[in-house]
Amino acid sequence: MAGKVIIVGAGPGDPELITLKGKKAIEEADIIVYAGSLVNKEILKYNRKNAKIYNSATMDLEEIVKVMVDGVEKGLKVVRLHTGDPSIYGAIKEQIDELKKHNIEVEIIPGVTSLSAAASSLKVELTLPKVSQTVIITRPEGRTPKPEGESLKELARHRSTMAIFLGVGMIDKVVSELIEGGYRKDTPVAVVYKASWKDEKVVKGTLEDIALKVKEANIRKTALIIVGDVLCPKEYEYSKLYNKNFETEYRRKKV
Incomplete structure (x- = not known):
C-alpha cells in the first residue's frame, strides 16, 4: 500500500509458515527489505512483481530507513520482512520512530515465532x-x-x-x-x-x-x-476445559 511501510513477520523459516496476509503483502511488494541473516530466501519467491530486494544484514538503520522512505515517496509498495514475529527481538520500534519523522505510518502483519x-x-x-x-x-x-x-x-x-x-x-x-x-x-x-x-x-x-x-x-x-x-512432566493434570464434569457456557456437565 502506497504511503506506508508494511512490516511482515516471515515466520521461523519454513516458507509455508507465513500468514496468508503476509504472503499477499510479499506478492504485491515493489521493494522488500529483508533480514537476510535469518529469513529464508525461499519466501522471497512469493513476490510476483520482480521487486527490488535489499538484505538488511549488510545495512545500518539509516540505510534501511532511507530505502523505505524513498520507496514510499515514489508511491511504491514497501515491505520490511522480519524473521519470526516482529514483536519479539525485531528491532521494529526504532524503525517505526524513524519512519514517523517522515510522516510514514506502518502496518504490522504478525508471524509465527x-x-x-x-x-x-x-x-x-x-x-x-x-x-x-x-x-x-x-x-x-x-x-x-x-x-x-x-x-x-x-x-x-x-x-x-x-x-x-x-x-x-x-x-x-x-x-x-x-x-x-x-x-x-x-x-x-x-x-x-x-x-x-x-x-x-x-x-x-x-x-x-x-x-x-x-x-x-x-x-x-x-x-x-x-x-x-x-x-518431560513427571505428572500433570488434564485440563478442565474438556472434562465431562466441567460446565462451560457451551457445554453442560455430563452427570
Whole structure:
C-alpha cells in the first residue's frame, strides 16, 4: 500500500509458515527489505512483481530507513520482512520512530515465532496444569544490556517454562545462571537449532548435561533454548476445559 511501510513477520523459516496476509503483502511488494541473516530466501519467491530486494544484514538503520522512505515517496509498495514475529527481538520500534519523522505510518502483519515452531517440533505444550502456567521469553545479557532484575538468575527463581533466545553461544553461562537462580540440575532442556528449517537439529537433555550435548552437536547460533518440566512432566493434570464434569457456557456437565 502506497504511503506506508508494511512490516511482515516471515515466520521461523519454513516458507509455508507465513500468514496468508503476509504472503499477499510479499506478492504485491515493489521493494522488500529483508533480514537476510535469518529469513529464508525461499519466501522471497512469493513476490510476483520482480521487486527490488535489499538484505538488511549488510545495512545500518539509516540505510534501511532511507530505502523505505524513498520507496514510499515514489508511491511504491514497501515491505520490511522480519524473521519470526516482529514483536519479539525485531528491532521494529526504532524503525517505526524513524519512519514517523517522515510522516510514514506502518502496518504490522504478525508471524509465527521460532518458539512456536520449536514447541511444534518438540511436540510439547509450554503450559501444563500443576507444572507451569507461565512462559518467560528472554535472552542472556551480551552486548545488549538487560534491565535490572531481568538477569537469567533472577528470572530462574520462578522455575516456570523459559524460552531463551540468542543464548546458545554462551550455553555454559546460561546453564550456570539458571541453576544458581533456582532450577534443579535435572530440569529438562531442549535446544532447537533453526526450528522448521530443513536442517533443523534438536538436542535434548537436562541442565546438567545440555552444554556438553550442544557442543558435541556443534550448535553455536540460530538456536532456541527451552527450559522447564513441561518438556518431560513427571505428572500433570488434564485440563478442565474438556472434562465431562466441567460446565462451560457451551457445554453442560455430563452427570
